Amino acid sequence: MSDSRSEARMRARRLKLMAFDVDGVLSDGSLFYSDEGIELKAFNTLDGFGLKLLAEAGITVAIITGRRARCVELRAQNLGIVHLHQAVDDKLAQMRRLLAELRLDVAEAGYMGDDLPDLPLMRACGFSVTPHDAHPLVREHAWLTTGRDGGRGAVREACEFILEAQGRLQDLIAPYVAPDRR
Template sequence: MNLTELQARARRIKLLLTDCDGVLTDNGVYYSERGEEMKRFSIRDGMGVERLRAVGVDTGIMTGETSGSVQRRADKLRITELHLGIKDKPARLHEIMARTGLTAEEIAFIGDDTNDVEILKLVGLAACPGDATRFARAVADFHCETAGGHGCFREVAEFIIASR
Protein backbone atom coordinates (compact mmCIF):
# COMPACT_ATOMS: atom_id res chain seq x y z
CA MET A 1 0.00 0.00 0.00
CA ASN A 2 1.39 3.40 -0.93
CA LEU A 3 1.73 6.41 1.37
CA THR A 4 -1.20 8.29 -0.17
CA GLU A 5 -3.57 5.39 0.50
CA LEU A 6 -2.22 4.98 4.06
CA GLN A 7 -2.80 8.68 4.72
CA ALA A 8 -6.35 8.45 3.34
CA ARG A 9 -7.07 5.54 5.68
CA ALA A 10 -5.52 7.40 8.62
CA ARG A 11 -7.72 10.47 7.98
CA ARG A 12 -10.85 8.37 8.57
CA ILE A 13 -9.72 7.08 12.00
CA LYS A 14 -11.89 8.05 14.97
CA LEU A 15 -10.70 5.33 17.38
CA LEU A 16 -7.20 3.89 17.78
CA LEU A 17 -7.22 0.58 19.64
CA THR A 18 -4.06 -1.17 20.70
CA ASP A 19 -2.90 -4.43 22.17
CA CYS A 20 -0.85 -3.98 25.33
CA ASP A 21 1.99 -6.48 25.69
CA GLY A 22 4.46 -6.01 22.85
CA VAL A 23 2.91 -2.68 21.80
CA LEU A 24 2.51 -0.48 24.89
CA THR A 25 5.12 -2.59 26.68
CA ASP A 26 8.39 -4.10 25.53
CA ASN A 27 6.93 -7.60 26.03
CA GLY A 28 8.71 -7.89 29.36
CA VAL A 29 7.16 -8.41 32.76
CA TYR A 30 8.79 -8.47 36.18
CA TYR A 31 7.82 -11.30 38.53
CA SER A 32 8.46 -11.81 42.21
CA GLU A 33 7.34 -14.59 44.50
CA ARG A 34 4.02 -12.68 44.77
CA GLY A 35 3.46 -12.87 40.99
CA GLU A 36 3.39 -10.16 38.34
CA GLU A 37 4.82 -6.97 39.76
CA MET A 38 5.55 -4.49 36.99
CA LYS A 39 5.35 -3.72 33.29
CA ARG A 40 7.24 -0.91 31.57
CA PHE A 41 5.23 1.69 29.60
CA SER A 42 6.54 4.51 27.42
CA ILE A 43 5.70 8.04 28.54
CA ARG A 44 5.82 9.08 24.87
CA ASP A 45 2.94 6.73 24.12
CA GLY A 46 0.96 8.50 26.84
CA MET A 47 1.55 11.82 25.10
CA GLY A 48 0.26 10.17 21.91
CA VAL A 49 -3.02 9.43 23.70
CA GLU A 50 -3.29 13.09 24.75
CA ARG A 51 -2.42 14.39 21.29
CA LEU A 52 -5.02 12.16 19.65
CA ARG A 53 -7.64 13.26 22.17
CA ALA A 54 -6.88 16.89 21.25
CA VAL A 55 -7.80 16.22 17.60
CA GLY A 56 -10.91 14.21 18.44
CA VAL A 57 -9.56 10.67 18.09
CA ASP A 58 -10.44 8.28 20.93
CA THR A 59 -8.07 5.56 22.12
CA GLY A 60 -8.49 2.18 23.71
CA ILE A 61 -6.63 -0.88 24.90
CA MET A 62 -7.71 -4.42 24.03
CA THR A 63 -5.62 -7.21 25.51
CA GLY A 64 -5.91 -10.87 26.30
CA GLU A 65 -4.29 -10.24 29.68
CA THR A 66 -5.99 -9.17 32.87
CA SER A 67 -3.46 -6.98 34.59
CA GLY A 68 -3.68 -4.39 37.32
CA SER A 69 -0.76 -2.56 35.72
CA VAL A 70 -2.71 -2.09 32.49
CA GLN A 71 -5.77 -0.92 34.44
CA ARG A 72 -3.68 1.66 36.29
CA ARG A 73 -2.06 2.89 33.05
CA ALA A 74 -5.47 3.26 31.39
CA ASP A 75 -6.77 5.14 34.44
CA LYS A 76 -3.82 7.53 34.37
CA LEU A 77 -4.33 8.23 30.65
CA ARG A 78 -8.14 8.50 31.09
CA ILE A 79 -8.70 5.69 28.57
CA THR A 80 -12.27 4.51 28.95
CA GLU A 81 -12.23 1.98 26.08
CA LEU A 82 -10.39 -0.63 28.17
CA HIS A 83 -10.93 -4.30 27.35
CA LEU A 84 -9.00 -6.75 29.55
CA GLY A 85 -8.99 -10.54 29.25
CA ILE A 86 -10.26 -10.52 25.67
CA LYS A 87 -9.64 -13.82 23.90
CA ASP A 88 -11.82 -13.07 20.85
CA LYS A 89 -10.68 -9.63 19.69
CA PRO A 90 -12.75 -9.61 16.44
CA ALA A 91 -15.94 -10.27 18.44
CA ARG A 92 -15.10 -7.44 20.84
CA LEU A 93 -14.39 -5.16 17.87
CA HIS A 94 -17.89 -5.85 16.55
CA GLU A 95 -19.34 -5.10 19.99
CA ILE A 96 -17.47 -1.77 20.08
CA MET A 97 -18.73 -0.88 16.60
CA ALA A 98 -22.33 -1.72 17.53
CA ARG A 99 -22.11 0.33 20.73
CA THR A 100 -20.33 3.37 19.25
CA GLY A 101 -21.77 3.41 15.73
CA LEU A 102 -18.25 3.44 14.28
CA THR A 103 -17.43 1.47 11.14
CA ALA A 104 -14.38 -0.74 10.78
CA GLU A 105 -12.88 1.90 8.43
CA GLU A 106 -12.98 4.41 11.31
CA ILE A 107 -10.98 2.17 13.65
CA ALA A 108 -7.25 1.48 13.71
CA PHE A 109 -5.56 -1.30 15.66
CA ILE A 110 -1.93 -1.85 16.65
CA GLY A 111 -0.98 -5.47 17.24
CA ASP A 112 2.23 -7.44 17.42
CA ASP A 113 1.52 -11.18 17.46
CA THR A 114 -0.61 -14.08 16.22
CA ASN A 115 -3.53 -13.27 18.54
CA ASP A 116 -3.86 -9.89 16.78
CA VAL A 117 -3.89 -11.13 13.19
CA GLU A 118 -7.66 -11.52 12.80
CA ILE A 119 -8.52 -8.09 14.20
CA LEU A 120 -5.75 -6.50 12.11
CA LYS A 121 -7.49 -7.87 9.02
CA LEU A 122 -10.79 -6.17 9.96
CA VAL A 123 -9.88 -2.56 10.76
CA GLY A 124 -9.43 0.47 8.54
CA LEU A 125 -5.78 0.93 9.49
CA ALA A 126 -3.75 -2.01 10.79
CA ALA A 127 -0.39 -1.22 12.38
CA CYS A 128 2.39 -3.14 14.09
CA PRO A 129 5.52 -2.27 16.09
CA GLY A 130 8.93 -2.48 14.45
CA ASP A 131 9.67 -5.70 16.32
CA ALA A 132 6.32 -7.41 15.68
CA THR A 133 6.20 -11.07 14.73
CA ARG A 134 6.15 -12.00 11.07
CA PHE A 135 2.50 -12.99 11.47
CA ALA A 136 1.41 -9.48 12.44
CA ARG A 137 3.76 -7.84 9.94
CA ALA A 138 2.23 -9.87 7.11
CA VAL A 139 -1.23 -8.32 7.62
CA ALA A 140 -0.37 -4.83 8.92
CA ASP A 141 -0.69 -1.82 6.61
CA PHE A 142 1.62 0.40 8.67
CA HIS A 143 4.91 -0.96 10.02
CA CYS A 144 6.40 1.21 12.75
CA GLU A 145 10.10 1.83 12.90
CA THR A 146 9.82 1.93 16.69
CA ALA A 147 9.70 -1.22 18.78
CA GLY A 148 6.94 -2.12 21.21
CA GLY A 149 7.19 -0.32 24.54
CA HIS A 150 9.47 2.31 23.06
CA GLY A 151 6.99 4.68 21.43
CA CYS A 152 5.38 2.73 18.57
CA PHE A 153 1.91 3.83 19.72
CA ARG A 154 3.11 7.44 19.51
CA GLU A 155 4.47 6.79 16.01
CA VAL A 156 1.04 5.62 14.82
CA ALA A 157 -0.66 8.49 16.66
CA GLU A 158 1.59 11.05 14.97
CA PHE A 159 0.95 9.47 11.56
CA ILE A 160 -2.81 9.75 12.11
CA ILE A 161 -2.48 13.37 13.27
CA ALA A 162 -0.19 14.34 10.37
CA SER A 163 -2.58 12.74 7.87
CA ARG A 164 -5.45 15.06 8.86
Protein backbone atom coordinates in the same frame (compact mmCIF):
# COMPACT_ATOMS: atom_id res chain seq x y z
CA MET B 1 0.59 -4.25 2.56
CA SER B 2 2.96 -2.25 4.72
CA ASP B 3 4.87 -0.70 1.79
CA SER B 4 2.04 1.66 0.76
CA ARG B 5 2.34 4.70 3.05
CA SER B 6 -0.06 6.69 0.88
CA GLU B 7 -2.75 4.00 1.28
CA ALA B 8 -2.04 3.90 5.02
CA ARG B 9 -2.37 7.70 5.17
CA MET B 10 -5.70 7.60 3.35
CA ARG B 11 -7.01 4.94 5.74
CA ALA B 12 -5.74 6.84 8.81
CA ARG B 13 -7.67 9.94 7.70
CA ARG B 14 -10.97 8.13 8.38
CA LEU B 15 -10.15 7.03 11.93
CA LYS B 16 -12.50 7.90 14.77
CA LEU B 17 -11.41 5.00 16.99
CA MET B 18 -7.90 3.64 17.53
CA ALA B 19 -7.38 0.59 19.73
CA PHE B 20 -4.12 -0.86 21.02
CA ASP B 21 -2.81 -4.17 22.30
CA VAL B 22 -0.61 -4.01 25.40
CA ASP B 23 2.17 -6.62 25.44
CA GLY B 24 4.56 -5.89 22.59
CA VAL B 25 2.80 -2.63 21.70
CA LEU B 26 2.27 -0.41 24.76
CA SER B 27 4.99 -2.40 26.53
CA ASP B 28 8.03 -4.20 25.14
CA GLY B 29 6.34 -7.53 25.80
CA SER B 30 8.38 -8.41 28.89
CA LEU B 31 6.41 -9.71 31.86
CA PHE B 32 7.75 -9.10 35.35
CA TYR B 33 6.29 -10.77 38.43
CA SER B 34 6.89 -9.74 42.02
CA ASP B 35 7.44 -12.40 44.68
CA GLU B 36 3.77 -11.86 45.57
CA GLY B 37 2.72 -12.72 41.98
CA ILE B 38 1.88 -9.19 40.94
CA GLU B 39 2.42 -8.59 37.23
CA LEU B 40 4.45 -5.50 36.30
CA LYS B 41 5.04 -3.82 32.94
CA ALA B 42 7.02 -0.80 31.81
CA PHE B 43 5.18 1.83 29.77
CA ASN B 44 6.82 4.54 27.66
CA THR B 45 5.89 8.15 28.44
CA LEU B 46 6.31 9.13 24.78
CA ASP B 47 3.60 6.62 23.90
CA GLY B 48 1.35 7.92 26.66
CA PHE B 49 1.58 11.48 25.37
CA GLY B 50 0.78 10.27 21.85
CA LEU B 51 -2.39 8.62 23.17
CA LYS B 52 -3.35 11.85 24.90
CA LEU B 53 -2.84 13.75 21.62
CA LEU B 54 -5.15 11.31 19.82
CA ALA B 55 -7.83 11.86 22.44
CA GLU B 56 -7.35 15.62 22.27
CA ALA B 57 -7.95 15.40 18.52
CA GLY B 58 -11.27 13.69 19.16
CA ILE B 59 -10.19 10.17 18.29
CA THR B 60 -11.50 7.60 20.77
CA VAL B 61 -8.68 5.54 22.26
CA ALA B 62 -9.23 1.96 23.42
CA ILE B 63 -7.17 -0.92 24.74
CA ILE B 64 -8.09 -4.47 23.72
CA THR B 65 -5.73 -7.06 25.17
CA GLY B 66 -5.69 -10.77 25.86
CA ARG B 67 -4.11 -10.52 29.31
CA ARG B 68 -5.38 -8.93 32.52
CA ALA B 69 -3.11 -6.89 34.76
CA ARG B 70 -3.86 -4.27 37.40
CA CYS B 71 -0.97 -2.12 36.10
CA VAL B 72 -2.74 -1.84 32.72
CA GLU B 73 -5.89 -0.66 34.46
CA LEU B 74 -3.88 1.96 36.34
CA ARG B 75 -2.11 3.11 33.17
CA ALA B 76 -5.44 3.43 31.33
CA GLN B 77 -6.87 5.48 34.21
CA ASN B 78 -3.77 7.69 34.19
CA LEU B 79 -4.24 8.37 30.48
CA GLY B 80 -8.02 8.85 30.68
CA ILE B 81 -8.75 5.76 28.56
CA VAL B 82 -12.26 4.59 29.42
CA HIS B 83 -12.53 1.82 26.82
CA LEU B 84 -10.32 -0.79 28.49
CA HIS B 85 -10.98 -4.42 27.59
CA GLN B 86 -8.69 -6.98 29.25
CA ALA B 87 -8.64 -10.80 29.19
CA VAL B 88 -10.25 -10.74 25.74
CA ASP B 89 -10.13 -14.07 23.91
CA ASP B 90 -11.78 -12.81 20.73
CA LYS B 91 -10.45 -9.33 20.02
CA LEU B 92 -12.43 -8.97 16.80
CA ALA B 93 -15.73 -9.71 18.56
CA GLN B 94 -14.83 -7.17 21.27
CA MET B 95 -14.07 -4.53 18.61
CA ARG B 96 -17.41 -5.22 16.95
CA ARG B 97 -19.19 -4.66 20.28
CA LEU B 98 -17.25 -1.43 20.80
CA LEU B 99 -18.05 -0.21 17.28
CA ALA B 100 -21.75 -0.91 17.85
CA GLU B 101 -21.63 0.98 21.17
CA LEU B 102 -19.92 3.97 19.54
CA ARG B 103 -22.02 3.73 16.36
CA LEU B 104 -18.95 3.54 14.14
CA ASP B 105 -18.13 1.59 11.02
CA VAL B 106 -15.15 -0.77 10.85
CA ALA B 107 -13.56 1.57 8.25
CA GLU B 108 -13.41 4.23 10.99
CA ALA B 109 -11.49 1.92 13.35
CA GLY B 110 -7.84 1.03 13.65
CA TYR B 111 -5.86 -1.42 15.72
CA MET B 112 -2.20 -1.73 16.66
CA GLY B 113 -1.03 -5.24 17.44
CA ASP B 114 2.16 -7.21 17.23
CA ASP B 115 1.44 -10.95 17.26
CA LEU B 116 -0.67 -13.59 15.55
CA PRO B 117 -3.70 -13.32 17.90
CA ASP B 118 -3.98 -9.67 16.74
CA LEU B 119 -4.21 -10.50 13.03
CA PRO B 120 -7.96 -11.16 12.68
CA LEU B 121 -8.74 -7.78 14.23
CA MET B 122 -6.00 -5.95 12.33
CA ARG B 123 -7.19 -7.39 9.03
CA ALA B 124 -10.81 -6.41 9.73
CA CYS B 125 -10.08 -2.78 10.63
CA GLY B 126 -9.87 0.07 8.18
CA PHE B 127 -6.34 0.84 9.44
CA SER B 128 -3.75 -1.34 11.13
CA VAL B 129 -0.28 -0.64 12.42
CA THR B 130 2.40 -2.74 14.04
CA PRO B 131 5.73 -2.10 15.75
CA HIS B 132 9.02 -2.69 13.99
CA ASP B 133 9.75 -5.78 16.11
CA ALA B 134 6.37 -7.46 15.53
CA HIS B 135 6.00 -10.99 14.23
CA PRO B 136 6.89 -11.06 10.49
CA LEU B 137 3.39 -12.18 9.42
CA VAL B 138 1.85 -9.31 11.35
CA ARG B 139 4.20 -6.83 9.65
CA GLU B 140 3.20 -8.32 6.31
CA HIS B 141 -0.52 -7.66 6.96
CA ALA B 142 -0.31 -4.24 8.63
CA TRP B 143 -0.97 -1.08 6.66
CA LEU B 144 1.88 0.60 8.53
CA THR B 145 4.97 -0.70 10.32
CA THR B 146 6.65 1.77 12.65
CA GLY B 147 10.37 2.34 12.76
CA ARG B 148 10.33 1.88 16.54
CA ASP B 149 9.83 -1.22 18.64
CA GLY B 150 6.90 -1.96 20.91
CA GLY B 151 7.13 -0.19 24.25
CA ARG B 152 9.86 2.03 22.81
CA GLY B 153 7.92 4.80 21.09
CA ALA B 154 6.09 2.77 18.41
CA VAL B 155 2.70 3.90 19.70
CA ARG B 156 3.78 7.55 19.63
CA GLU B 157 4.97 7.14 16.06
CA ALA B 158 1.63 5.60 15.09
CA CYS B 159 -0.32 8.37 16.84
CA GLU B 160 1.65 11.09 15.08
CA PHE B 161 1.19 9.33 11.73
CA ILE B 162 -2.59 9.30 12.26
CA LEU B 163 -2.68 12.93 13.38
CA GLU B 164 -0.49 14.02 10.46
CA ALA B 165 -2.78 12.13 8.03
CA GLN B 166 -5.78 13.96 9.50
CA GLY B 167 -4.02 17.33 9.28
CA ARG B 168 -4.14 17.83 13.07
CA LEU B 169 -0.58 17.19 14.27
CA GLN B 170 0.84 20.69 13.77
CA ASP B 171 -2.02 22.38 15.63
CA LEU B 172 -1.70 19.94 18.53
CA ILE B 173 2.03 20.41 18.96
CA ALA B 174 2.05 24.16 18.26
CA PRO B 175 1.59 25.16 21.92
CA TYR B 176 4.78 23.26 22.79
CA VAL B 177 6.94 24.74 20.05
CA ALA B 178 5.62 28.31 20.03
CA PRO B 179 8.30 30.91 20.78
CA ASP B 180 8.64 31.92 24.40
CA ARG B 181 7.03 35.32 24.91
CA ARG B 182 8.67 36.38 28.17
